[in-house]
Amino acid sequence: MHVLILGGTTEARALAGLLHDDVRVTSSLAGRVAAPRLPAGEVRIGGFGGADGLAAWLREHSVDAVIDATHPFAERISFNAAGAAATAHVPLLALRRPGWVPVAGDAxxxxxxxxxxxxxxxxxxxxxxxxxxxxxxxxxxxxxxxxxxxxxxxxxxxxxxxxxxxxxxxxxxxxxxxxxxxxxxxxxxxxxxxxxxxxxxxxxxxxxxxxxxxxxxxxRRPPVPQGVPTAATPEEAAAWVRKA
Missing domain, CATH: 3.40.50.720 (NAD(P)-binding Rossmann-like Domain)
Structure with a gap:
């Protein structure tokens, strides 16, 4: 099984660590940070050329599942991922850490x-x-x-x-x-x-x-693309992959 993880977040690295002993994992990093912390498994750096380019990459590399674990504000890649996954008929999950909520004393x-x-x-x-x-x-x-x-x-x-x-x-x-x-x-x-x-x-x-x-x-963070299921933790995302 080949899983593509999009994003260089802490959650993305944790998910790669949970999965790489059992499945082939490729993590894709945007390349905006000069010295990123690299996850376990294979790593690629750089864009795909929009939704069509990502869809072609998914087909070419026989990807079985995609995890969008990008930053919650990486809106463009999230929508490109949704479009590419639909075009390539590959299941997609968004891994999103819970947002912050104000508490007493916050202004x-x-x-x-x-x-x-x-x-x-x-x-x-x-x-x-x-x-x-x-x-x-x-x-x-x-x-x-x-x-x-x-x-x-x-x-x-x-x-x-x-x-x-x-x-x-x-x-x-x-x-x-x-x-x-x-x-x-x-x-x-x-x-x-x-x-x-x-x-x-x-x-x-x-x-x-x-x-x-x-x-x-x-x-406020932008919404996840409509119809894309979400997970709140790397553990939830890993369980989803194993059921995919």
Missing amino acids: WHEVDSLEAAAAALDGLDSRSDRVFLTTGRMGLAAFADRPEWFLVRSVDAPEAPMPARTEVLLDRGPFGLDGEREILARHRIDVLVTKDSGGAATAPKLQAAREAGLPVVVV
């Missing part, structure tokens, strides 16, 4: 896009001149015209366009609570902007913001 402002997140900075009740931006390096253009000072955290260095007043913090999760508290205090952060990536690796920043009484602008 969340939920929006549907990075552009809306940038606009939301104008409507915050508290002073918001110093922003901790943890949405990744690919969407900084949405904030390029903002006057605030931004601390941008990403794995690799971002490229223009980006806000004029930007300090870059190169780091890779998981992040601990003490470290997140220290960042908020040292940089005198007024507001946190993040995507609802879910999972535990980057969640401590939410607790640190809650403790500091900071507002948090949260970008």
